[in-house]
Amino acid sequence: MSDTKEYTLYNDKVMDHFMNPRNMGDIQDADGVGEVGAAACGDIMKISLKIQDGKIQDARFKTFGCGSAIASSSMATELIKGRTIEDALKFSNQEVVDALGGLPPVKIHCSVLAEEALKAALEDYVKKHPEAVEHAETAATK
Amino acid sequence: MASRTVFLDHLSATPVDPRVFDAMKPYFTEVFGNPSSLHRYGLQVRDALSKAREQFAFLINAESPEEILFTSGGTEANNLAIKGIAYANQRKGNHIIIAETEHPSILESIAFLEKQGFTHSKVRVDKLGILNPDDVRNAITDKTILIAVHHVNHDIGSIQPIAEIGKIANEKGIAFFSDATASAGWVPIDVRAMGVNALSFAPHRFYGPKGVGVLYRNRKARLVSIIHGGVQENGRRAGTENVPAIVGGGLAAELARKEMPQRIEHVQKLQKRLMDGLSTKVPYLKINGPPCGPHRSPSNVSLATEFIEGEGQLLLLDHHGVCVASGGSCVSKSLKVSHVLSAIGLDHALAQGSIIMTLGKDNTESDMDYVVETMAKIVEKLRTMSPMWDEFQQGKIDSTIAPRGIGKSFTEHAAAVSGHREERSTTR
Ligand code: FES
Numbered sequence: 001m002s003d004t005k006e007y008t009l010y011n012d013k014v015m016d017h018f019m020n021p022r023n024m025g026d027i028q029d030a031d032g033v034g035e036v037g038a039a040a041c042g043d044i045m046k047i048s049l050k051i052q053d054g055k056i057q058d059a060r061f062k063t064f065g066c067g068s069a070i071a072s073s074s075m076a077t078e079l080i081k082g083r084t085i086e087d088a089l090k091f092s093n094q095e096v097v098d099a100l101g102g103l104p105p106v107k108i109h110c111s112v113l114a115e116e117a118l119k120a121a122l123e124d125y126v127k128k129h130p131e132a133v134e135h136a137e138t139a140a141t142k
Numbered sequence: 143m144a145s146r147t148v149f150l151d152h153l154s155a156t157p158v159d160p161r162v163f164d165a166m167k168p169y170f171t172e173v174f175g176n177p178s179s180l181h182r183y184g185l186q187v188r189d190a191l192s193k194a195r196e197q198f199a200f201l202i203n204a205e206s207p208e209e210i211l212f213t214s215g216g217t218e219a220n221n222l223a224i225k226g227i228a229y230a231n232q233r234k235g236n237h238i239i240i241a242e243t244e245h246p247s248i249l250e251s252i253a254f255l256e257k258q259g260f261t262h263s264k265v266r267v268d269k270l271g272i273l274n275p276d277d278v279r280n281a282i283t284d285k286t287i288l289i290a291v292h293h294v295n296h297d298i299g300s301i302q303p304i305a306e307i308g309k310i311a312n313e314k315g316i317a318f319f320s321d322a323t324a325s326a327g328w329v330p331i332d333v334r335a336m337g338v339n340a341l342s343f344a345p346h347r348f349y350g351p352k353g354v355g356v357l358y359r360n361r362k363a364r365l366v367s368i369i370h371g372g373v374q375e376n377g378r379r380a381g382t383e384n385v386p387a388i389v390g391g392g393l394a395a396e397l398a399r400k401e402m403p404q405r406i407e408h409v410q411k412l413q414k415r416l417m418d419g420l421s422t423k424v425p426y427l428k429i430n431g432p433p434c435g436p437h438r439s440p441s442n443v444s445l446a447t448e449f450i451e452g453e454g455q456l457l458l459l460d461h462h463g464v465c466v467a468s469g470g471s472c473v474s475k476s477l478k479v480s481h482v483l484s485a486i487g488l489d490h491a492l493a494q495g496s497i498i499m500t501l502g503k504d505n506t507e508s509d510m511d512y513v514v515e516t517m518a519k520i521v522e523k524l525r526t527m528s529p530m531w532d533e534f535q536q537g538k539i540d541s542t543i544a545p546r547g548i549g550k551s552f553t554e555h556a557a558a559v560s561g562h563r564e565e566r567s568t569t570r
Pocket of ligand 1: 038040041042043065066067068069107109110113
């Protein structure tokens with residue numbers, strides 16, 4: 001091709017998070033792990049969390065999914081680090097979409113998958129540590 | 143930008159052959175007449191269309207150029223064939239037989255007709271994507287008015303036993319149409335030997351321009367028009383012809399026929415090199431469809447790579463300059479896996495990891511080696527990111543391609559974690 005523009009399926013931000021994903025991997029002694037699948041496309045996402053003093057110290061992901069799912073999980077783990085459990089339970093996929101500078105309409109569910117994997121990991125933590133998060137627990141099971 | 147590009151999506155488009163492009167040029171500027179006009183400009187262009195008809199007839203060994211009809215593309219040709227033949231025969235019956243792995247332009251035309259009282263039977267294909275002509279025979283009822291079976295499958299390259307089906311159709315006096323959009327120019331076509339009454343194709347798959355399609359139909363395929371408002375194409379398809387594209391397409395057809403032996407030999411060699419290379423260098427990778435040989439289009443390579451998904455492969459390949467299609471380019475926006483891959487019984491997770499490569503005459507052996515190398519690299523990268531690959535390593539899930547007999551199947555696993563999602567989403 002003679003023109004020099006770089007044509008890509010997603011915007012630069014999404015491509016960057018897809019090509020150079022942040023926080024990819026597992027946490028060995030994770031405090032909470034969530035793995036969820038998207039019924040629409042069959043993609044699967046797993047998020048592990050390290051939680052200390054009610055705060056998310058570290059978040060890692062592994063994703064079997066499209067470019068936008070990989071970018072969403074990369075971004076979600078970036079956004080969530082440092083938040084309290086209560087804050088994290090309010091996390092919404094829209095934050096991921098905004099931080100990524102938008103996703104194509106058919107790819108919004110990929111960011112929903114990230115939200116759900118994160119919440120599943122938090123639920124897992126809450127289940128194991130009911131004492132640590134008494135009011136967070138009520139929020140989680142609502 | 144990638145240092146090298148390898149275009150492996152020739153089923154979606156091919157570069158126009160420079161000889162074809164040269165032949166087209168005068169028809170934009172000097173020879174610009176409308177073939178329906180009665181003056182010298184019109185008559186001159188009419189001549190050019192006649193020549194193109196001959197060239198298209200030559201490619202598929204049609205008896206007469208009169209049997210060649212121009213449309214805007216393969217999709218319109220398929221719509222015209224299905225709807226046109228169905229309407230023309232509706233007094234005789236309302237039943238249509240197709241293969242389950244037809245192109246969406248056929249499937250959706252059929253769905254449209256169903257709303258108007260037509261019915262259809264879908265004939266199953268085997269694991270290689272090939273149907274059994276006996277199943278076509280068994281599906282025939284006294285209401286059957288049309289049999290439509292594609293020549294070569296778009297996704298997996300399977301070649302259907304068209305001549306045998308043609309025999310059955312002719313014996314029963316039922317019109318027989320074949321969608322040859324994935325084969326024309328790459329697999330020899332002889333409409334007389336194949337016993338088809340109608341056949342569609344488009345030259346942009348063999349180095350002609352986009353914007354023109356061809357519908358061959360002989361006397362046995364009665365056809366009513368679906369586009370009205372003019373007498374073009376003997377009243378079968380109204381609308382001013384795309385003259386430059388038809389002229390270019392005609393030459394592309396002539397060249398395709400003349401150069402076919404070399405083109406086939408070339409891509410077949412590349413196909414084998416690519417398939418062998420991928421199968422040996424990339425673990426847990428499977429070739430979809432028939433092996434190289436008489437039952438597979440020489441230009442198609444369809445593969446499924448386990449534990450990773452197709453779009454990521456496509457994006458990373460593109461980043462390395464390798465352009466491919468993912469599990470059926472027409473459906474990639476709908477998130478569904480290709481109906482063809484489901485029809486051959488491919489596991490859902492494997493179908494998700496499928497990509498399609500279609501070879502062309504300008505690809506080289508070293509391109510194939512580069513693609514194999516690149517594919518090995520990107521598959522490894524995507525697997526390190528995939529929870530499925532981990533779980534496979536840990537023995538929690540099993541491989542479908544090379545089962546070890548430990549762990550549950552991917553599908554069971556996926557259902558379990560998606561079930562979790564469904565519970566949650568009801569609370570959303
Ligand atoms: S397409 Fe389903 S997660 Fe991206």
